[in-house]
Amino acid sequence: MADSEISTTLSRPSRRDIISAALLTVGGASLNSSSAAAPRDGGTTDAAIIAWKAWRTAHRRTLALCRKQQRLESELARRIGFPQAVLAAAELPSPMRITSLRQFDELVTDLPSLRAQRDKVAAALRAHQKRWDDADRALGYSTARQEEAAASDDEERLIARLLESDATSLRGLSLKLDVLIAVGADGAEERQFPWPELRRIRRDVADLMQLHRHNAAGCI
Numbered sequence: 001m002a003d004s005e006i007s008t009t010l011s012r013p014s015r016r017d018i019i020s021a022a023l024l025t026v027g028g029a030s031l032n033s034s035s036a037a038a039p040r041d042g043g044t045t046d047a048a049i050i051a052w053k054a055w056r057t058a059h060r061r062t063l064a065l066c067r068k069q070q071r072l073e074s075e076l077a078r079r080i081g082f083p084q085a086v087l088a089a090a091e092l093p094s095p096m097r098i099t100s101l102r103q104f105d106e107l108v109t110d111l112p113s114l115r116a117q118r119d120k121v122a123a124a125l126r127a128h129q130k131r132w133d134d135a136d137r138a139l140g141y142s143t144a145r146q147e148e149a150a151a152s153d154d155e156e157r158l159i160a161r162l163l164e165s166d167a168t169s170l171r172g173l174s175l176k177l178d179v180l181i182a183v184g185a186d187g188a189e190e191r192q193f194p195w196p197e198l199r200r201i202r203r204d205v206a207d208l209m210q211l212h213r214h215n216a217a218g219c220i
Contacts, residue, residue, distance in 0.1 A: 048172030051162040055179065058158050062151040069144035076141055080132050085124035089114055101125065159183060163197040167204045176201055 087104070088095040091111045098104050098121055108115050136142050163180060167173040180197055 046167060046169045046172035047165040048162065048167035048176050049169070051158065051165045052172070052175040052179070055155065055158040055162050058151065058155040062148065062155045065144060065148035065151050069141060069148050072139050072141040072144055075139060076132065076135055080135050081128070083125055083128040083132050085121045085128065087114070087117065087121060089117065098125070163200070167201070167208070170208060173201065173204050173208065176204070 082099065085098045086095050087098050087107075089111075091113055096107075098107075101118070101122055104114075104118060104121050108118070159179065163176060165172075165176070167176055180201065
């Protein structure tokens, strides 16, 4: 195992939870709302509603997988602890937790007298990493992370398809806006606010307004 590999990256909070929380605060598209689960027009003709239903299913799957891998990571941390070595030396005011050789090398820059302990620290990190890896294989944590990542990629594609779809009802337009607001509120992926999608939705609004005016004129 290379020095750079002797570390474990902590998983950050998933954007799935952020989007789900945002959807519960915007109008009309809460995943648990009856109006969202059964759009009033049945969703048989509006491409936006059809795309939204596909995205909602994918979102639920991704969220479930995300929570699974978070639960497994917590279990690993409880059983094994994140790989680390404890370095005790007279040069240090108290024992220090070392989580990677990179961290150790940075420490040695200021305290070169500790360099002789590098092999000892590396061996401790490798041993702890092996215990982590063995428990990981038994629990299926890495597999769950891979499944969540694949589901997340699929969901991203469905979000793009939804935002590119043509809304032909105000319900479909509302669902597009709800998802767009939720995605725009998520800063975890450093996504720039989606102005192109907003412009497309604005065109949807203009088209629907023109259709309503046409229908209204036909009723006179």
